[in-house]
Amino acid sequence: MGKRRIFVGDLQGCREELEDLLELLRYDAASDELHPVGDLVNRGPDSLGTLRLLRELDAGGVLGNHDMHLVRTARGERRAGPRERMEAVLEAEDREELLAWLLERPLVRAFDDLLCVHAGLHPLWDDPEAALRGVDPLSGDPRVEFAVLVRHCDAEGRRPERDDPPPCAPFAPWWTHWERRQAREAAPRTVVFGHWARQGLLDRPGLKGLDSGCVYGGRLSAYLPEEDRIVSVPARRAWCPV
Numbered sequence: 581m582g583k584r585r586i587f588v589g590d591l592q593g594c595r596e597e598l599e600d601l602l603e604l605l606r607y608d609a610a611s612d613e614l615h616p617v618g619d620l621v622n623r624g625p626d627s628l629g630t631l632r633l634l635r636e637l638d639a640g641g642v643l644g645n646h647d648m649h650l651v652r653t654a655r656g657e658r659r660a661g662p663r664e665r666m667e668a669v670l671e672a673e674d675r676e677e678l679l680a681w682l683l684e685r686p687l688v689r690a691f692d693d694l695l696c697v698h699a700g701l702h703p704l705w706d707d708p709e710a711a712l713r714g715v716d717p718l719s720g721d722p723r724v725e726f727a728v729l730v731r732h733c734d735a736e737g738r739r740p741e742r743d744d745p746p747p748c749a750p751f752a753p754w755w756t757h758w759e760r761r762q763a764r765e766a767a768p769r770t771v772v773f774g775h776w777a778r779q780g781l782l783d784r785p786g787l788k789g790l791d792s793g794c795v796y797g798g799r800l801s802a803y804l805p806e807e808d809r810i811v812s813v814p815a816r817r818a819w820c821p822v
């Protein structure tokens with residue numbers, strides 16, 4: 581029998597809430613697999629503990645923009661921003677193992693029934709997994725930027741200069757274009773994503789947006805396709821100012 585998949589929204593170092601969620605779901609390593617939708621680290625209280633726990637649980641998941649920030653900072657390619665909290669990871673004795681593990685995550689993870697990506701999928705990608713296969717996540721390639729950063733785009737996948745305030749037509753949330761595509765397909769795959777705390781939880785047929793802003797004091801959400809339900813736990817506190 582297949583395992584129960586648990587897709588978890590943006591953790592951003594919220595290890596205690598992850599533990600709360602796993603307890604609520606009675607997580608069992610023998611029968612469950614865990615897939616964080618990216619942004620495992622940064623801004624929250626315990627990125628180091630979150631990474632160690634996810635690695636111990638042999639989690640899958642995908643890369644997010646903050647995960648890439650961490651790796652770039654560790655390599656000395658950028659400096660941490662004012663709201664970032666990565667010191668503990670950068671100073672940890674197991675940092676190289678943790679960063680290598682983190683970078684093993686793909687940008688898109690495809691299943692027969694489902695696609696998982698951090699921010700969103702380009703409306704013109706016929707096969708999103710193939711479109712990103714072999715692309716170096718740290719290369720600055722526009723395909724990578726799209727997958728980990730998009731919120732709004734037009735029908736051809738062009739992004740506005742800013743997402744806030746929300747841009748006017750022809751720009752729209754990326755998933756509206758994708759939803760039109762799903763409507764034409766015989767067996768559309770559900771897309772599970774994160775990255776958009778301001779939009780919050782998105783629960784539509786075929787689209788599950790799981791960033792419900794845990795690190796900002798919202799909730800940590802998970803989608804379980806085998807049980808067709810979304811569950812969440814409250815943040816222990818607002819760990820980062822909005």
Ligand SMILES: [Mn+2]
Pocket residue numbers: 619644645646698728774775
């Ligand atoms: Mn993000």
